[in-house]
Amino acid sequence: MGGSDATVAPATSAPAVAGRLRITEIFHSIQGEADAIGWPTVFVRLTGCPLRCVWCDTEYAFHGGEWRAIEDILAEVAGHGARHVCVTGGEPLAQKRCLVLLRRLCDAGYEVSLETSGALDVAAVDPRVRKVVDLKAPGSGEEKRNLWSNLDHLLPHDQVKIVIAGRGDYEWARQVVAEHGLDRRCTVLFSPVHGAVEPRALAEWILEDRLPVRFQLQLHKLLWNDAQGR
Ligand SMILES: C[S@@+](CC[C@H](N)C(=O)[O-])C[C@H]1O[C@@H](n2cnc3c(N)ncnc32)[C@H](O)[C@@H]1O
Numbered sequence: 001m002g003g004s005d006a007t008v009a010p011a012t013s014a015p016a017v018a019g020r021l022r023i024t025e026i027f028h029s030i031q032g033e034a035d036a037i038g039w040p041t042v043f044v045r046l047t048g049c050p051l052r053c054v055w056c057d058t059e060y061a062f063h064g065g066e067w068r069a070i071e072d073i074l075a076e077v078a079g080h081g082a083r084h085v086c087v088t089g090g091e092p093l094a095q096k097r098c099l100v101l102l103r104r105l106c107d108a109g110y111e112v113s114l115e116t117s118g119a120l121d122v123a124a125v126d127p128r129v130r131k132v133v134d135l136k137a138p139g140s141g142e143e144k145r146n147l148w149s150n151l152d153h154l155l156p157h158d159q160v161k162i163v164i165a166g167r168g169d170y171e172w173a174r175q176v177v178a179e180h181g182l183d184r185r186c187t188v189l190f191s192p193v194h195g196a197v198e199p200r201a202l203a204e205w206i207l208e209d210r211l212p213v214r215f216q217l218q219l220h221k222l223l224w225n226d227a228q229g230r
């Protein structure tokens with residue numbers, strides 16, 4: 001085999017302990033967003049995010065968390081007994097090993113979705129994962145972070161989500177959808193920033209303009225109005 005250097009293990013046989021991720025929380029709830037809305041789902045929330053969207057509802061995931069081995073995460077997920085798993089954050093793709101977690105979850109047979117900011121490259125995400133890729137509108141304060149090449153990696157089961165803080169964001173989003181033919185690539189979701197724009201106003205703008213996009217509300221906030229968004 002020629003593998004005389006015992007300190008260099010091939011990546012595929014690296015012990016589980018080397019595959020740690022920083023995790024804020026793992027919890028079981030109703031999926032409140034995107035295509036899998038309504039399904040009982042286990043959420044794996046990875047710690048840390050390089051963005052600072054002004055309306056972010058998950059600032060508690062920016063810092064802290066606990067380093068956990070992938071095997072340990074998989075065991076806790078399994079213990080909840082759900083078919084759907086959502087990997088979110090923070091920004092999950094900011095931790096490289098997130099790609100391994102996603103692959104392992106798919107291998108284990110779960111329906112896996114990934115919530116991502118659209119600022120990090122999604123090219124290496126397992127194609128079995130349903131990617132929910134945000135495009136950050138100007139009202140987020142993070143428009144400059146959009147990685148437009150991510151649009152080239154969208155599969156029909158993926159979704160693009162634009163979270164809208166007002167009429168200006170809506171007009172930006174309408175133009176982006178048209179310019180990039182987004183509705184021909186995958187489902188496009190428009191979601192109001194919780195508490196910032198009247199959901200009915202956004203619904204009526206979409207109807208008035210006959211936009212080929214899907215309106216969504218964060219169902220968990222209607223159900224629980226929990227500051228931690230469960
Ligand atoms: C907390 S983020 C975590 C994943 C990733 N960082 C991202 O931005 O997609 C999950 C989703 O919640 C959305 N979100 C965060 N704060 C929100 C708010 N105040 N109102 C509506 N959606 C919000 C984000 O836009 C994103 O689609």
Ligand SMILES: Nc1nc2[nH]cc(C(=O)O)c2c(=O)[nH]1
Pocket residue numbers: 029030031032033043058086088089115220228229230
């Ligand atoms: N119930 C519930 N559904 C969600 N879908 C996406 C979430 C997220 O924070 O990414 C989320 C969340 O925080 N809670």
Ligand code: SF4
Pocket residue numbers: 049050051052053056057058059089090091117
């Ligand atoms: S990218 Fe996601 S987690 Fe990061 S600040 Fe924006 S909404 Fe919050």
Ligand SMILES: [Mg+2]
Pocket residue numbers: 057058228229
């Ligand atoms: Mg949330």
